[in-house]
Amino acid sequence: MALYLINLPFAGVGLDMAKRDGDAKVVLIEDGVYADVSGLDNVYAVKEDVERRGVANRVGGAKIIDYDELVDLIVDNKVVNFA
Amino acid sequence: MANINFLLTEGPFQTEKWSTAAQIAGAALKKGHEVTFFCYLDGIYNGLSTQEFAEWEKVPGDYFKELVDNGAEIVCCGICVNARGQQSGKFFSEGIKVGGIPDWAAFVGRADRVITL
Amino acid sequence: MEKNILFMFMRAPFGSIYYTEGLRAVVGMMSGLDEHKVTCVYMGDGAFYTLKGSDKSESAGYIKTIADISESHYYVDRESLAQRGIAESDIDDMFEVISRDDVSKLISDNDVVYDF
Numbered sequence: 262m263a264l265y266l267i268n269l270p271f272a273g274v275g276l277d278m279a280k281r282d283g284d285a286k287v288v289l290i291e292d293g294v295y296a297d298v299s300g301l302d303n304v305y306a307v308k309e310d311v312e313r314r315g316v317a318n319r320v321g322g323a324k325i326i327d328y329d330e331l332v333d334l335i336v337d338n339k340v341v342n343f344a
Numbered sequence: 345m346a347n348i349n350f351l352l353t354e355g356p357f358q359t360e361k362w363s364t365a366a367q368i369a370g371a372a373l374k375k376g377h378e379v380t381f382f383c384y385l386d387g388i389y390n391g392l393s394t395q396e397f398a399e400w401e402k403v404p405g406d407y408f409k410e411l412v413d414n415g416a417e418i419v420c421c422g423i424c425v426n427a428r429g430q431q432s433g434k435f436f437s438e439g440i441k442v443g444g445i446p447d448w449a450a451f452v453g454r455a456d457r458v459i460t461l
Numbered sequence: 462m463e464k465n466i467l468f469m470f471m472r473a474p475f476g477s478i479y480y481t482e483g484l485r486a487v488v489g490m491m492s493g494l495d496e497h498k499v500t501c502v503y504m505g506d507g508a509f510y511t512l513k514g515s516d517k518s519e520s521a522g523y524i525k526t527i528a529d530i531s532e533s534h535y536y537v538d539r540e541s542l543a544q545r546g547i548a549e550s551d552i553d554d555m556f557e558v559i560s561r562d563d564v565s566k567l568i569s570d571n572d573v574v575y576d577f
Contacts, residue, residue: 263568263569266459271471271505271576273505274471274504274505274538274541277561278561278564278565278568281561281562281565282565282568282569290364291360291361291364307364309367328367328368328370328371329371329374329375331368331371332348332368332371332372332375332377333375335346335348335368335372335457335459336346336348336372336377336456336457339457339572339574340457340458340459340574341568341574342458342459342460342574342575342576343469343471343576344459344460344461344576351575353479384482384486385478385479385482444489445485445486445488445489445490445493446489446492446493446494448486448489448490449489449490449492449493449494449495449497450493450494450495452464452466452490452495452497452573453462453463453464453493453494453495453497454462455573458573458574458575460575460576460577
């Protein structure tokens with residue numbers, strides 16, 4: 262399983278690569294929470310980054326996670342950096 | 345327990361990379377994971393102990409000092425340090441080391457996970 | 462422990478130093494005691510580096526050193542070229558054009574995946 266760590270400005274390519282990977286999990290960090298993740302399952306977004314930007318209702322079905330949960334995801338999956 | 349290496353290429357204040365890195369690393373250390381950092385390019389400025397910003401209780405350098413105190417190993421690229429006038433890291437917090445890409449390559453060799461910020 | 466490392470060059474050359482400092486990093490990764498194996502792929506605005514006319518004098522030393530250490534591959538993503546209106550005849554011979562599905566395979570085949 263691979264964890265795609267996504268930030269702007271690489272979100273376009275990064276999310277496209279995640280879509281081609283059948284086992285992808287996606288984590289949106291920093292400005293990455295502004296990215297359009299429609300068509301993707303298994304999306305997570307960092308709580309602090311979402312709340313500060315006021316986009317809680319714009320990140321679709323993304324699961325909101327804190328840094329503890331992000332560490333668990335990092336440990337459990339190979340990280341593909343687009344951050 | 346896992347070993348996580350961070351590559352940090354941006355400096356303090358200007359972008360929030362330093363903060364994201366410090367928070368993920370802090371959470372990882374609390375969970376008992378091993379954390380190493382290679383600070384490359386402007387990332388080396390995060391090691392400075394001489395940062396001042398009155399409006400903040402803690403400056404970025406304090407967070408990185410704390411990571412070292414809690415067991416993280418932080419090495420800054422020496423070429424980047426001297427290129428930026430930081431004279432072999434003379435103003436770095438205690439425990440933050442100056443090294444080179446071979447140190448980073450060794451960190452990657454030991455790492456279970458690698459994060460770039 | 463030796464690892465297989467993919468460097469994805471995502472940033473346009475010259476506006477920032479990543480395009481050449483990334484190659485310095487590649488040299489270091491390959492030269493260490495672990496002798497990591499490195500593959501490079503140019504994607505997104507990184508694809509501009511592959512243009513024949515783009516000045517490679519600052520990175521030529523690293524490219525030569527990389528070639529001296531080991532067989533090296535420099536790939537460029539076909540879709541990134543197309544999106545930027547770059548014809549395959551406009552790029553330097555050192556780059557091999559691959560599909561985005563091939564890039565996806567590189568991502569899954571390598572142990573470590575860096576964006577630069």
